[in-house]
Amino acid sequence: MATQQTTTAGRVLVAPSVILLFVWMIVPLVMTLYFSSLRYSLLDPDNVSFVGLQNYTAFLTDPDFLTALYNTLVLVISVLIISVCGGILVALLMDQPVFGQNVLRLMVIAPFFVIPTVSALVWKNLLMNPDSGLFAWIARSLGFDPIVWFTNWPMLSVIVIVSWEWLPFASLILLTALQSLDEEQKEAASLDGAGPISYFGYIVLPHIARAITVVILIETIFLLSVFAEIYVTTAGGPGNATTNIPFLVYKQALLNFDIGGASAGGIIAVILANIVAFFLVRIIGRNLEG
Amino acid sequence: MAMKQSTGKRIGVTVLAWVVAFLIFFPILWTFITSFKSELDAIAMPPKFLFFNWTLENYFAVQERSNYLKFAYNSIVLSIGANVFGLLIAVPAAWSMAFAPGKRTKDLLMWMLSTKMMPAVGALVPIYLLFRDLHLLDSLFGVGVVLLLINLPLLIWMLYTYFKEIPVDILEAARMDGASLLNEILYVLTPMAVPGIASTMLLAVILSWNEAFWTLNLTTSNAAPLPAFIASYSAPEGFFWAKLSAASTLAIAPILILGWFSQKQLVRGLTFGAVK
Amino acid sequence: MGSIQLKSVKKAFGAVSVINGIDLGIENGEFAVFVGPSGCGKSTLLRLIAGLEDVTSGQVLIDGKDATNIGPSKRGLAMVFQSYALYPHMSVRGNIAFALKMAGQGADVIEQKVRKAAATLNLTDYLDRKPRQLSGGQRQRVAIGRAIVREPKAFLFDEPLSNLDAALRVQMRVEIGELHNALKTTMIYVTHDQVEAMTMADKIVVLDRGSVAQVGSPLELYNRPNGLFVAGFIGSPTMNMIRGPSAEKRGAATIGIRPEHADISTTAGEWPATVRLAEHLGSDTFVHAEADGIGPLTLRLEGEAPLHPDQRIFVTPREAHLHKFDKDGKRIG
Structure with missing residues (x-):
């Protein structure tokens, strides 16, 4: 409901954003697609040739790729399980009438604001170092040998760090969803004699189900691109143990200077993310109706 | 669960909640404490929790040895600069989508959202090469443009959800009062939307401040912001934990404080309005 | 001056026709009321006159000049909205002065005009308050004040009293009537309340499903309704059929x-x-x-x-x- 004038003005005003985003999306994508069909190494930049799908077949049949794909999935799924389950528990706890609720909320949300490189380094050194880290001291105090985290359990270490970063996000969003559960419903359930478990299963879980979906989808988008944490802790190692797809592409491009191969990897990452995005956009889009 | 609870149970739940919150917060607290230790105290076994010689030497050392302020300056310029320019583009776009929607506005919003889901690695190679050829590697301008672009969909979306809450009557009243479109946005919409614009800006600044993919890959020293600065501590050389902690504390403190102020908007922003 | 003519004005939103071709003339200085049940198109018709919506076809003439393609800010009309639509971040003074500022008038002139309008509307003591600090009736007056300082060609009222309680509504009705007597400016007033229409109008335009059912003075409509719709709509309690x-x-x-x-x-x-x-x-x-x-x-x-x-x-x-x-x-x- 508007006049031709406002409609025209609207088009003009939205145009810069649309053009910028379109360029930002399309130009790199087209270039990546183009590069992915070339034999193109920065070490030998004058010798560029068209190789068709060879980069893809090379990338897809490379055992490193399968490892990276596997690592990516392990990382994403583990962190999702930990942060969502943990997030539900934390949110339920914070939703109780406890003393000092506001301060608690601040403490719980804090890790989300920490720069990823900071969290990774703090965990790697101050907490997980096998000689002087706090965990080593706890293990020794309890009479165990300290865990040599990044050597023996590299993937687990990365998972722990990333989960710590994302647990607050899940907690905060689920808490917000929980708090919109109205008091009357709670009281009705208690009058109906619902025990805590059936109360949770029949009332709480359905109520926060959509928030959980949103958390899962948004976290997936970010977790598919975990990079900085690996970059500063394990550099993808030992061996390929913590190399995920973003890190593999980075290695291929900026460490091995293989532009063609890295581009093929980039396209594969885009396809993976799009599968997730497809579902996310639909869910959020449905929400727009309301 | 608002069933009547005994005081005993309430105390039990409170203690449990505090323990959980403390464990989650502990790494940050531990970093903060370690930043006041000498390097020797920092790696002492058993760890020294509170009783050690508190010192500020790490903070001075961080500045002297690695010029912390330069990186902090880059972070500030990038996160604020990119998003101020971002707002200049996003406010008109959000006005348009909220108050002059067309048949395709919804599709456009969803499309903008989907650009946010492009994984950065998909664009790394061409952007890196383009920046190399345009001499934009390690330049504030180059990184700033990338930060602006990756935050633009979020800015538009958040502003859009805030603008939708403003009654269109008031903008129409401005039109009837003879206001041009520019004046309508400048004198009526913007002042009314200040809270929404501020929280949008806040979230965008936080995200830019913490952005660690492009900043690590596109900067080396000149334009490097704090995430890249901290990454330089990953080289395992000597005793550096106290300094790492001091540098980390400096890097996260401002954003932590901003973040605490913006918690409520955060939920809306991060879920694109799907959870309020 | 402020005569308004509509020539075969039609408005459709997509496939839905809301105004089905209306011809209507409103003389300079007249108090015209558009009345009809909800959904009859009366508010849309007002918005077409205001320029807040485009006509699908037909013409809107203001003072004999074609204003169909002129934007709302340039038509020289003032509007009072149902929700008041006050600028919440501005004081009463700022609200009343806004249109004058937009017109680029000098600070002295603005202050003088604001004071005069405030005095007329008993708002002098509230000039520095924000709208949220005012009662419903006061907000309504600010909305009117915002309209009168502009000295518009015509005032457009979109159900301005529907958010007020019954007693205040009667009082504001009288005040708007007095304002019309004092200013002698054209007013177009939209309401679903036939009592408001009967008491205030020089000319009532009864609308039914996007068309004019009848136009006339209140007594003409009361004495000689041209059909069942108008007969049933005008008069309270309603006519027995x-x-x-x-x-x-x-x-x-x-x-x-x-x-x-x-x-x-x-x-x-x-x-x-x-x-x-x-x-x-x-x-x-x-x-x-x-x-x-x-x-x-x-x-x-x-x-x-x-x-x-x-x-x-x-x-x-x-x-x-x-x-x-x-x-x-x-x-x-």
Whole structure:
């Protein structure tokens, strides 16, 4: 409901954003697609040739790729399980009438604001170092040998760090969803004699189900691109143990200077993310109706 | 669960909640404490929790040895600069989508959202090469443009959800009062939307401040912001934990404080309005 | 100056036609009221005049000049919105002054005009308050003040009183009427309340499903409604509509008689009826009765009438006040 004038003005005003985003999306994508069909190494930049799908077949049949794909999935799924389950528990706890609720909320949300490189380094050194880290001291105090985290359990270490970063996000969003559960419903359930478990299963879980979906989808988008944490802790190692797809592409491009191969990897990452995005956009889009 | 609870149970739940919150917060607290230790105290076994010689030497050392302020300056310029320019583009776009929607506005919003889901690695190679050829590697301008672009969909979306809450009557009243479109946005919409614009800006600044993919890959020293600065501590050389902690504390403190102020908007922003 | 002409104005939102071709003239200085049930298109028509919506076809003329393609900010009209639409971040002074600022007037002139408007509307003491600190009636006055400082060609009111309580509504109705007498500026007023229309208008435009049902002075509409729709819409309590033999013998499909235009007798009359309820207002008595073979009738008697439920009465319409309608609902005679 508007006049031709406002409609025209609207088009003009939205145009810069649309053009910028379109360029930002399309130009790199087209270039990546183009590069992915070339034999193109920065070490030998004058010798560029068209190789068709060879980069893809090379990338897809490379055992490193399968490892990276596997690592990516392990990382994403583990962190999702930990942060969502943990997030539900934390949110339920914070939703109780406890003393000092506001301060608690601040403490719980804090890790989300920490720069990823900071969290990774703090965990790697101050907490997980096998000689002087706090965990080593706890293990020794309890009479165990300290865990040599990044050597023996590299993937687990990365998972722990990333989960710590994302647990607050899940907690905060689920808490917000929980708090919109109205008091009357709670009281009705208690009058109906619902025990805590059936109360949770029949009332709480359905109520926060959509928030959980949103958390899962948004976290997936970010977790598919975990990079900085690996970059500063394990550099993808030992061996390929913590190399995920973003890190593999980075290695291929900026460490091995293989532009063609890295581009093929980039396209594969885009396809993976799009599968997730497809579902996310639909869910959020449905929400727009309301 | 608002069933009547005994005081005993309430105390039990409170203690449990505090323990959980403390464990989650502990790494940050531990970093903060370690930043006041000498390097020797920092790696002492058993760890020294509170009783050690508190010192500020790490903070001075961080500045002297690695010029912390330069990186902090880059972070500030990038996160604020990119998003101020971002707002200049996003406010008109959000006005348009909220108050002059067309048949395709919804599709456009969803499309903008989907650009946010492009994984950065998909664009790394061409952007890196383009920046190399345009001499934009390690330049504030180059990184700033990338930060602006990756935050633009979020800015538009958040502003859009805030603008939708403003009654269109008031903008129409401005039109009837003879206001041009520019004046309508400048004198009526913007002042009314200040809270929404501020929280949008806040979230965008936080995200830019913490952005660690492009900043690590596109900067080396000149334009490097704090995430890249901290990454330089990953080289395992000597005793550096106290300094790492001091540098980390400096890097996260401002954003932590901003973040605490913006918690409520955060939920809306991060879920694109799907959870309020 | 401020005459407004609509020439075959049509408006459709997509496939839905909201205004089906309206021709209408409003003279300079006239107080015109658009009235009709919700969904009749009256607010849309006002927004078309304001320029907040484009006409799908047809022309809007202001002072004889084609304004169809002129934006709302350039039409020289002022509008008072149902929600008041005050600028919440500006003081009362800022709200009233905004249009003058937009017109680029000097600070002295603005202050002088704001003061004058505030004095007229009893807002002088509130000039530095924000809208949220004002009562509903005060907000309404600010909205009016914002309109009058501009000295517009015409005022457009979009159901301005519907958010006020009943007592305040009567008071504001009087104030707007006085304002019109003082300013002598064209006013177009949209309402769904026929009482507001009857009391305020020089000219009432009754709208029904996007078309003009009838245009006329309040008394013309009251005395000679041109069809069933207007007859039923204007007047309170509503006109009694009677079909069947009583209508047929008068050569009509339907006859209408207003509650105040029938006589009641306890002994004899045309329609025997049973009293269901008598509402004693002091000045009047409203009688709700069930007429045999006809259905419910509402009657209005002056002063006290000693009637009680279940009492048998006889109702006789005054022939001079009888309205006759044909089978299409059109007025006969």
